[in-house]
Amino acid sequence: MEKQFETLQISYDETLLEIASVQKKMTDVIEKLGKRTTSELQIMFTRINETCKNEMQCHTEINQRYKLLQRGIECIKQENKQLVFILCKKYDTLSEETDSLYERKDNRDINFRFQYEASMLQLVSELSSLGKIQTYRNNPNQVIKVSDMTEHNIRVYPDSGDSNKATIIGICELADGEFIIADSFNKKVKLLDDSFNVVSHLSFPSTPRQMCNVSAYSVALIFDDRDLNFIRVNRQRIMVERIITFEHFCHGIGYHNNDIFVTDAKTIYCYSIEGQCKHKISLAQGMLLRCL
Known part of the structure; x- marks a missing residue:
């Protein structure tokens, strides 16, 4: 329940x-x-x-x-x-x-006189809401199928240092329908509009490992060193809000109820959004590479 x-x-x-x-x-x-x-x-x-x-x-x-x-x-x-x-x-x-x-x-x-579009105002005034609120039940046995696939060029031009190859290790959708992707091969974070065109990008010295949403317009991104970057998008501009440096390496990251979960090879760490370690769980065997 x-x-x-x-x-x-x-x-x-x-x-x-x-x-x-x-x-x-x-x-x-x-x-x-x-x-x-x-x-x-x-x-x-x-x-x-x-x-x-x-x-x-x-x-x-x-x-x-x-x-x-x-x-x-x-x-x-x-x-x-x-x-x-x-x-x-x-x-x-x-x-x-x-x-x-x-x-x-x-x-x-x-003299000037403004003749507004009365039909547009009438159309909006006749609407009772922005849309319909519907409910549906989740089907745990539902099989997800890929119905369509398209290719898009996410290379940054010109003279950006981007190669012809890209390795997307993370993609997050923002509240306005834009997408922010992490390209580990080119060490960049790229912002795509709703037509999947690159509208902004930010370069980093280290290689991104994994990324997750933390708010409507913010993501958390870990690198192959010990850094966690909180990245925010404002008016199609990517900016680093703050950086947390851990004492352990970072392999995977997840977010839940205002807590950040970070893994190294053997341990899951739970941090507050401010970076304070709340607790950790160590594995007796096996390896942890990602958070889901």
């Missing part, structure tokens, strides 16, 4: 993470649409604003030319008919430019 309660709690926690992941994806889509619409408004404003500034500059220049012509007309004598004729022609030309400027009405009295 205790095992059933534990399984139920795990299923509940995982479902909560799935709901939060869908909610985040919807929020990201709305945010992207908002940024795109805001950018469109900014482009329109910049274009119209620049046109208005140019028209104002033209008005200022025409006014200055009118003043210069007026002064010229006042200063010349009437008997200088040739000069009067030239000034009059310039005046006529300036008048035509003024009329043409005032006839431009494309950018006058313009």
Whole structure:
């Protein structure tokens, strides 16, 4: 019965993470649409604003030319008919430019108005929830079969030092649907998006041995020396939160109820998440290589 309660709690926690992941994806889509619409408004404003500034500059220049012509007309004598004729022609030309400027009405009295997508808002408002919550029973006799298999290129380009070969010793799914994999051959941790493209990576001096989830966006990774790295993913960026160095070698790692289980060849160690050893179990014979 205790095992059933534990399984139920795990299923509940995982479902909560799935709901939060869908909610985040919807929020990201709305945010992207908002940024795109805001950018469109900014482009329109910049274009119209620049046109208005140019028209104002033209008005200022025409006014200055009118003043210069007026002064010229006042200063010349009437008997200088040739000069009067030239000034009059310039005046006529300036008048035509003024009329043409005032006839431009494309950018006058313009205001902005946002017409939102009512159909999208109506669709969301008509939804009663993000999805249906269903229950199912586990079948202990169920046989798991591979229904499909695809290949993906996880090599990091360019000049990353990645070879054509990769040895994946661990893969963990994060709450947002991304995957973090440990490549022991290239001594790297790589982050894959939901389309299995490498979007980030982190190199290490030692060889990774095994990896497990510890939270929605964190994993624990052990190396072939004595180090345990807690790795967190934030906005497609991989970072090492902290490192615990043990007095024994590390072969396998597992996580359960806020406890870390680490194995060397002969012993299983139980540590708190802070790195304090709580207890250990030694084997009389055989070898321990991994935690499951």
